[in-house]
Amino acid sequence: MSAGDVVGIVANGALPYEFDAITREAVPVGDYVVVRTADGSEVLGMVEGTTINSEIMEVARNFSDASEAGELALRNPRDKSYSSHVRVLGLLDGLRSGEVRMPSLPPVPGSTMRRATPEELSAAFGGPDRRWFPIGSLLRSPSVRVHVDVNRVASRHLAILASTGAGKSNMLALIAKAIAGLRGTMVIFDYHGEYAGLDLGGRGRPVMPVVNPRHLDPDELADLLEIREGAGKQRHVLEEALSGARDARDFWGSLREGVEGQEDDREYREPARRVADIIESALRRFGSVLDPDSPPPLRLLAEGYVNVVNLSELSPRQADVVISRYMEEVLADRKRSRSGEPGVLRKPVVLALEEAHVFIPGGREDRTKTRETAARIAREGRKFGVSLVIVSQRPQRLDQDVLSQMGSLAVGRLLNQRDRSFVQDSSEFLTEEMTGYLPDLNPGEAILVGQWVKLPAMVKVDRVEEKLVGMDVDAVGEWSSWGGPSEDTDEFIRR
Ligand SMILES: Nc1ncnc2c1ncn2[C@@H]1O[C@H](COP(=O)(O)OP(=O)(O)OP(=O)(O)O)[C@@H](O)[C@H]1O
Incomplete structure (x- = not known):
């Protein structure tokens, strides 16, 4: 079957935006077809679903019936019927000039449905200017970009x-x-x-994910240091220490001091020790991500x-x-x-x-x-x-x-x-x-x-x-x- 060939006949009940067709053979999903609407305009459609039915198989209710019916059905080409469900994509004329316009009338039942030609498809899927870039080819028409x-x-x-x-x-x-x-x-x-x-082409740029801890809110810093979300006291200790360290020249030194300072309070002694350990371990593991001297992300x-x-x-x-x-x-x-x-x-x-x-x-x-x-x-x-x-x-x-x-x-x-x-x-x-x-x-x-x-x-x-x-x-x-x-x-x- 070559491009542009008649592949089916429009079935009853066609609508302007979708219709069924009875086809000569199974039309693959994704194929593009052309039909004429009641006023003679050509519309492009895409096959969204295809069904094959066998009349003989319809009556088979058990395995032996089915295997006998299957053999008969295979020998009888008239037994099969093929149908496709087609979604209307737009008027072909509009698509040629890059415009999507829907028809106001459905195709007439009984009229022919043909395959769209590669030329029609290339016009519809083409890229008229540099806004458009080619991403691939149509699965069912590989010559169409x-x-x-x-x-x-x-x-x-x-x-x-x-x-x-x-x-x-x-x-x-x-x-x-x-x-x-x-x-x-x-x-x-x-x-x-x-x-x-x-x-x-020389226009790629690697960016290290550096974040300045001074610019983070306490929760963000706690997340980066991997302090558990439910560890309220530890987060509180960090928050207190961060407010004192934010503008300090030696950010980490000041943060440590701020954390250790809270060890005097019995309620926060253990959480403060834990936070001090967390800070040390986090700095060892990903100190490069947290740089108190780094510029804001936009500069990177x-x-x-x-x-x-x-x-x-x-x-x-x-x-x-x-x-x-x-x-x-x-x-x-x-x-x-x-x-x-x-x-x-x-x-x-x-x-x-x-x-x-x-x-x-x-x-x-x-x-x-x-x-x-x-x-x-x-x-x-x-x-x-x-x-x-x-x-x-x-x-x-x-x-x-x-x-x-x-x-x-x-x-x-x-x-x-x-x-x-x-x-x-x-x-x-x-x-x-x-x-x-x-x-x-x-x-x-x-x-x-x-x-x-x-x-x-x-x-x-x-x-x-x-x-x-x-x-x-x-x-x-x-x-x-x-x-x-x-x-x-x-x-x-x-x-
Ligand atoms: N368009 C393509 N043509 C041919 N091969 C492809 C295409 N796209 C991807 N592949 C191949 O498929 C494999 C997976 O591709 P890719 O890494 O892009 O998939 P992914 O969906 O991002 O996978 P993951 O979820 O594991 O990251 C790779 O071997 C890739 O070369």
């Missing part, structure tokens, strides 16, 4: 959701490369240290670059403090810039957060600092040119309010049913049929919906060649590449 709108990513937020290993970081890397190419500003909160080796970010904040050495709670600090300051600075005051970041900023379900969780009890800030950015960031890209493999754990504010979605293979339902409930863009298809996607394939694409698209995403971290380890290959003679157990024990 699919472009996405960077302006929408930078103003209306994006969620990249898929199970582990389905290609989320690869997609974020592609977006980072596009933004770097446009000399845009992006901050990636890199929880696994995955983006260090990315080729950003470079405008016009992709700033990669490496959080791989931090615990989730520490990373939470760092991320929320950076996000808060970026938002506050952009508000200043927008109101005409001198800000550091004069142009829009895209903030990308990996493992978003850890930092923007939905549960009432999981109150992270990042969640508050991210919720604010999701709601009002658009006005100030701050957008979020959230990346997660456990969407059901995400804050639903934040997820529902995402103007665009890239959803890859999602195996967990609850994850799929959660995403569908949180987004106006994903239909039930599309959601049902998510478990069948392969790594690197995704459904793109929302404002960053002209039309919903099932895409084979381009692979970022240099992005090697994240690849599954070839353990067998690596083990078998040992050089030299192998040592037996006795030799090993003697050694």
Whole structure:
């Protein structure tokens, strides 16, 4: 069957925005088709679901019936009927010129449905100007390149959701490369240290996650030092000591003194000792993150670059403090810039957060600092040119309010049913049929919906060649590449 061929006939009950068709053979989900509406205009549609029915099999009620009926059905080609459910995407004429206009009339039942040609699809998915960048090719028409709108990513937020290993970081890397190419500003909160080796054409910048403890509130410092949330007395000791140390020349010396000074009070003796130990141990482990002489986060970010904040050495709670600090300051600075005051970041900023379900969780009890800030950015960031890209493999754990504010979605293979339902409930863009298809996607394939694409698209995403971290380890290959003679157990024990 070649492109443009008639593939089906419109069935009864067609609506302007969706219809069923009886098809010649099974039409794959994700295929694009063209039908004529009652006034003769051509509309483009996407196949969202396909069913194969066998009349003979209908009567089979037990195994022997079924196996006999199955044989008969296989021999009789007229036994099968094929049907597809099609979502109307827009008038073909409008799509050719980049405009999405819906028809006001449905297609006429009995009229023919043909496959869209690669030329029609290339016009619909093309990128007319530099706002658009190519992210991959249509899964069902590989010659058609699919472009996405960077302006929408930078103003209306994006969620990249898929199970582990389905290609989320690869997609974020592609977006980072596009933004770097446009000399845009992006901050990636890199929880696994995955983006260090990315080729950003000289516009990537590694950022150490340094935080100045003087600028933290007592709870934030307690979180960074990993004082338990329920340890009220220890937190109180720290709070008292911090108020005296904030402006001291020797911050840590003054903080220690402030803590030790509270050992005279019997009630706080033990908590103060514990806090003194915690401070020493924290400084040994991640003293480099807490620098009382470091500039505020904004000074560490470079405008016009992709700033990669490496959080791989931090615990989730520490990373939470760092991320929320950076996000808060970026938002506050952009508000200043927008109101005409001198800000550091004069142009829009895209903030990308990996493992978003850890930092923007939905549960009432999981109150992270990042969640508050991210919720604010999701709601009002658009006005100030701050957008979020959230990346997660456990969407059901995400804050639903934040997820529902995402103007665009890239959803890859999602195996967990609850994850799929959660995403569908949180987004106006994903239909039930599309959601049902998510478990069948392969790594690197995704459904793109929302404002960053002209039309919903099932895409084979381009692979970022240099992005090697994240690849599954070839353990067998690596083990078998040992050089030299192998040592037996006795030799090993003697050694
Ligand atoms: N578009 C693609 N084409 C081909 N291979 C891809 C594509 N995207 C990802 N892969 C491959 O799939 C594997 C996982 O990719 P990636 O690290 O991007 O997934 P992930 O969803 O971020 O995984 P994790 O949740 O474990 O971080 C890698 O080996 C990567 O090279």
